[in-house]
Amino acid sequence: MKRFVVLFSMLIILGACTTERSIDPENRKLASELNAQLGLGYLKQGDFERADKKLDKAIEFNPENADAHHFKAEIYRRMGDYEKAEKQYKIALDLAPKDSNILNNYGVYLCDRGEYQKAITLFQSILADSFYTAKASAYENIGLCELRQGKLGAAEQAFNQALVLDAKMAYSLLNLAQMRFDAGNKHDAYEYYTRYLQVAPQQTPESLWLGILLENDRGAKNAVSSYKVLLKGKYPDSKQTKLLKKLEAQGKL
Numbered sequence: 248m249k250r251f252v253v254l255f256s257m258l259i260i261l262g263a264c265t266t267e268r269s270i271d272p273e274n275r276k277l278a279s280e281l282n283a284q285l286g287l288g289y290l291k292q293g294d295f296e297r298a299d300k301k302l303d304k305a306i307e308f309n310p311e312n313a314d315a316h317h318f319k320a321e322i323y324r325r326m327g328d329y330e331k332a333e334k335q336y337k338i339a340l341d342l343a344p345k346d347s348n349i350l351n352n353y354g355v356y357l358c359d360r361g362e363y364q365k366a367i368t369l370f371q372s373i374l375a376d377s378f379y380t381a382k383a384s385a386y387e388n389i390g391l392c393e394l395r396q397g398k399l400g401a402a403e404q405a406f407n408q409a410l411v412l413d414a415k416m417a418y419s420l421l422n423l424a425q426m427r428f429d430a431g432n433k434h435d436a437y438e439y440y441t442r443y444l445q446v447a448p449q450q451t452p453e454s455l456w457l458g459i460l461l462e463n464d465r466g467a468k469n470a471v472s473s474y475k476v477l478l479k480g481k482y483p484d485s486k487q488t489k490l491l492k493k494l495e496a497q498g499k500l
Contacts, residue, residue, distance in 0.1 A: 275308045275309055276308070276309050276312075278304075278305075278308045278309075279305045279306070279308035279309035279312045279315065280305070280309075280312070280314075281305075282301045282302070282304040282305035282308065282315070283301070283302060283305040283312055283314045283315040283318060285301045286298045286299070286300075286301035286302035286305060286315065286318050286319075287314075287318050289301060290318055290321060290322060295322050295325070295326060298318070298322055299319065299322055302315045302318050302319045302322070303319075306319075311342055312342075313338075313339045313342035313343035313346060313349065314339075316335045316336075316338040316339040316342065317335070317336070317339040317343075317346075317348070317349045317352065319335045320332045320333075320334075320335035320336040320339060320352070320353075320356070321352060323335060324352075324355070324356050324359065329356070329359075329360060332356055333356070336349070336352075336353045336356060340353065345376075347373045347376045347378075347379040347381075348381075350369050350372065350373055351369075351370070351373055351381070351384060351385060351388065353369060354366040354367075354369035354370050354373075354385075354388055355388055357369065358388065358391060358392045358395065361395075363392045363393075363395065363396050366388070366392050367389055367392050367393070370385045370386075370388050370389045370392075371385075371389070373385045374386070382412055383409045383410075383412035383413035383416050384409070384416075386405050386406070386408045386409035386412065386419075387405070387406065387409040387416050387418055387419045389401075389405040390402045390403075390404075390405035390406040390409065390419060390422065391418065391422070393405055394422060394426075399426060402422070402426070403423065403426060406419040406422055406423050407419075407423070410423075414442075415446040416446075417443055417446050417447045417448070420439050420440075420442050420443035420446070420447075421439075421440070421443045421447070421451075421453065421454055421457070423439045424436045424437075424438075424439035424440040424443060424457060424461075425453070425457055427439060428457060428460065428461065433461065433464055436457075436461060437461050437465070440454075440457060440458065440461055444458075450477060450481070451482075452478065452482040452485035452486070452487040452488070453487065455474050455477055455478040455481075455482070455487065456478065456487040456490075456491070458470070458474040459471055459474045459475060459478070459491070459500070462474065463500065475491060478491060479491070479492075
């Protein structure tokens with residue numbers, strides 16, 4: 248509690264200082280770091296507007312704050328504004344070229360843009376960093392890039408390696424479940440899906456649709472009905488919901 252009070256007091260002081268021009272360099276860097284962390288917090292909550300304002304303030308205090316530029320890049324990537332994202336990633340990497348966290352997210356950006364080999368090369372460079380602790384994430388990202396290229400064997404290998412390092416990698420579990428289902432191995436698909444449900448922060452349109460297909464195959468009508476309600480309620484405009492309604496109208500599901 249004492250630590251919280253100290254931090255809160257510091258934020259108030261720095262907040263008051265934002266209207267003053269004569270802040271010493273050390274406090275400007277501290278103010279920049281705190282605003283960057285606040286921006287990251289809003290980013291994780293999906294509040295891009297507040298996150299952007301805090302990150303702008305962080306950059307105002309210290310234009311060389313690589314994290315602030317990195318987090319702004321993430322905002323733009325998630326909003327689909329790739330031109331602005333690219334600009335911010337480049338600034339962040341110019342300031343911190345060996346930062347594996349920035350490299351990882353830049354790799355995700357490249358994969359989103361279809362530059363798969365560049366992305367995979369970045370992820371592989373991260374795996375060579377002995378100090379990087381989130382290597383399971385790098386393997387999972389490699390798997391996603393391989394999967395988007397239709398390289399199922401390479402994707403499966405990467406997802407499995409991610410799970411060796413961290414058995415709670417949700418996207419690896421979900422993608423392996425989908426791959427097993429598509430291959431006709433519904434038993435293994437259900438096993439992976441069950442593991443996914445145990446660790447996933449929330450269901451996605453893709454996971455709910457797969458749940459409907461798996462439970463329908465098992466004849467679990469109550470589970471199917473539950474997933475249908477969730478899909479329609481949480482993601483009414485998704486392509487999965489549209490397909491569900493079409494199949495229901497045809498009496499096929």
